[in-house]
Amino acid sequence: MADARAGAGTVTGPMVRAWIEKSAEVLAENRKYLTELDSPIGDSDHGNNMDRGYKAVVEKLPEGDDIGAMLKSVAMSLISKVGGAAGPLYGTMFLDGSKPLIGKTVVSGEELAQFFADAINGVKKRGRSDVGMKTMLDALAPASDAFRAEFAKDGDMPASLKAAAAAAKQGMEATIPMQAQRGRASYLGERSIGHQDPGATSSYLILQAFSDAVEEAAK
């Protein structure tokens, strides 16, 4: 664990493992909540699917500290276990984000910023979507921007991930007044207004888990 490059400004393999395990816990705790959010504007399965997916993620997570390999494994498990739109979207997100990180046991803030950017581009392309359409991108994109801005200040990784999670939470809440333009919620037209997007919510939960895991490790 005592990698020469590991320090306050980096994320290590064990931190990524802790993030993944914490995500699984949080999604299990929020299974009913996510499904309830999905009920008025979707098809009432998001919590069940994400919980099932992350259980498989933890089961199949490879040994070792290779961050890219872990994230790629997350992608493949989600692709094969989640279904719905969330499976391919989260799968593509982790798959595209993981590629430059294969073989790395420590990643810098710059590399993590690139991970967020690659991950988000993957989601945009696969889902033919963008910010403002009431999707997971509304949580992910502001989080990515906030991370980059905060890290640029003094390279404090826990603080930067905290800023990312806070921005994701704001982004998630900002989906409430939006009219959905993608996914099943879009079929409701104006009736989708007033509901928080389940995908943005699971994205926030995963980013909050990342922040919490790194903060605990840094203590």
Next chain:
Amino acid sequence: MKKLINNAEDVTVEQLKGFGLACDDIDVHFDPNFVNVAGGVKDRVAIVSGGGSGHEPLHGGYVGLGMLDAACPGQVFTSPTPDQMFEAGKTVNGGRGILQIVKNYTGDVLNFQMAADMLRDEGIEVRNVIIDDDVALKDSLYTAGRRGLGTTVIAEKVCGAAAREGYDLDKLAALCKKVNIYGKSMGMALTSCTTPQNGTPSFDLPEDEMEIGIGIHGEPGTKRDKIKSADEVTAILAGRILEDEAYTRNLSEWDPAKGDWVDVEVTDITFQKGDEVIAIVNGMGGTPLSELYTVYAKLAELTAQHGVKIVRNLVGNYITSLEMAGVSITLVKTDEEILRLYDAPVKTPALRWGI
């Protein structure tokens, strides 16, 4: 919730087990889950479809001679995952490529695209054709587009016959796209439905109200209204279908020359006086057949008034939403090619004629 289940987590696997035991001509595979026609496919295009469970007989019930070669069932109301279509595709590949027929739901479209990418990496040519025939939705710019409903059944029947006639992959994909733009559907619900996992109804629908423009996943429709008579409901659905204007949208398809997914603009038909159609009056799972025939009587009258002739019909449960009470109507315009292929022999658990 009252349901004939054992454990809510096991319903799709247990259902598949029974399906396999009940159907001699169909092989069932687990982890990943798919069903395929026994004996495989030789020297012709194979046809694969799939979607969430809970819509039975769609799609497994349409696997067999003259229709689908494989079907991939997801969890209840959840699209299947790419590994299912990947294994199903490899199993039924007859060396002439695979046509995947995909209903237009975001999850289905994305998962089938990922599967197509994976199969292509194995050297298997794949075309995905999207079915989006639900006229309840007016515009596509600000939504995920029209959903796939009853035209899917006709596309699977017609393309299954064409594959056995020896159509190549491009010709088959073109035929499937034609059936899609010739077909229009719309549904309504009298009651909601309950997935085994959730245990409570997907949406609330008071005793005196109905949901017009319902999808097949218990997702709410486009309009809530006071309950009306069978004739009035039929008139609403048939009216929307018969008077639906030509609908233009972009659909994603694989461009072999570019080697990428591209958006292609597609415009469907409007029904004209003199058109001959295949009609489906489809129960959503909890509707008595007697009520469906009542709807069919009014539909036949309304199409005749419109100068549209029903030349073939299906009345029954073909694409359902668990125990939901309600109905959807589908009209697919026919021509010589579609009618010949529709009439060709078929032997599947849910459709059987000419054999």
